[in-house]
Structures are given as structure tokens and as C-alpha cells.
Amino acid sequence: MDYTFQEMTQEQAQDIAENWRYEGDYSFYDMDADPEDLAEFLDPEKRGDNYFMVFQGNEAVGFYSFGQTDEETVDIGLGMKPDLTGRGQGTAFLKAGLQFAKSNYHPQKITLSVAAFNKRAIKLYEKLGFKEVESFVQATNGGYFDFVKMELDC
Numbered sequence: 479m480d481y482t483f484q485e486m487t488q489e490q491a492q493d494i495a496e497n498w499r500y501e502g503d504y505s506f507y508d509m510d511a512d513p514e515d516l517a518e519f520l521d522p523e524k525r526g527d528n529y530f531m532v533f534q535g536n537e538a539v540g541f542y543s544f545g546q547t548d549e550e551t552v553d554i555g556l557g558m559k560p561d562l563t564g565r566g567q568g569t570a571f572l573k574a575g576l577q578f579a580k581s582n583y584h585p586q587k588i589t590l591s592v593a594a595f596n597k598r599a600i601k602l603y604e605k606l607g608f609k610e611v612e613s614f615v616q617a618t619n620g621g622y623f624d625f626v627k628m629e630l631d632c
Contacts, residue, residue, distance in 0.1 A: 543556070
């Protein structure tokens, strides 16, 4: 599957914030679940040039954020379009994001953080070589939640 990465526009950020709704426990990932995260996501200056929409042909299938945490590490965030989750497309989508990070940032390590309850995502990350390096509690979505930080050596 060929994926295209394009810098996220304000219109695309608005669309994700207003229309991308995940089911059940995964509604945790709805952009408006946390007002601070939503404000940052919708602010073009804070989003900067770190957010990219991912397309397959003309269809938006997800997004990535890439943040250089130090000279050797890139931290990624990602979201797949809700109606595409749980359909076996995560591996190809994640591989595309990892390849984009390696090609554009040349990291020695790639890190990400995931809610501890999201076993489906953790299983995918482990399948592609990520290892758990830390667990932590983070204030978000009106409460405190367990997260797992994972790392991939490039």
C-alpha cells in the first residue's frame, strides 16, 4: 500500500477534531476528549510543521506527529481514521510512518506513548520491534491515566 504524507492543514485539523469519533473505550482518543490537547492540536503555531496527514490515493487514512526530542530520538504520535481501525491495516500504516520518520529525521531511536489499556496498539508496536521502556501516569481527559512509553532502535 502506498501512503503519501502531506503537512496537515488547518481544515484537516478541524475535520479530525470535529468528525473523527472512536467507539467504546477508544473514544479516549477523540480529539475533544481533552480541552488542552484539542487547543494545541487546533493551533497552527503549536502544531507547526510537525503534523502530517496520511493519504492512500485521495483518501485520508490517518495522521502522524513527529517531534525531535534530542539529536538521536524522534517521538511520534499517530491516529488512524476511526472507520479503518481494527481492520488489519495498522501494520502497513505504522511501517509507513516509521519509514517517513527514518527518511526525514534520521533518528537512532523512535519513541511513542500509548494508553496502557490499548492492548491492540501495544501488540502492534511490539510486533514491529518496539519495547516498553517506562510506564507513567498522565493527567488527561479529565483524569489520571496509565501510559506506556515504548522505544524502537533504528
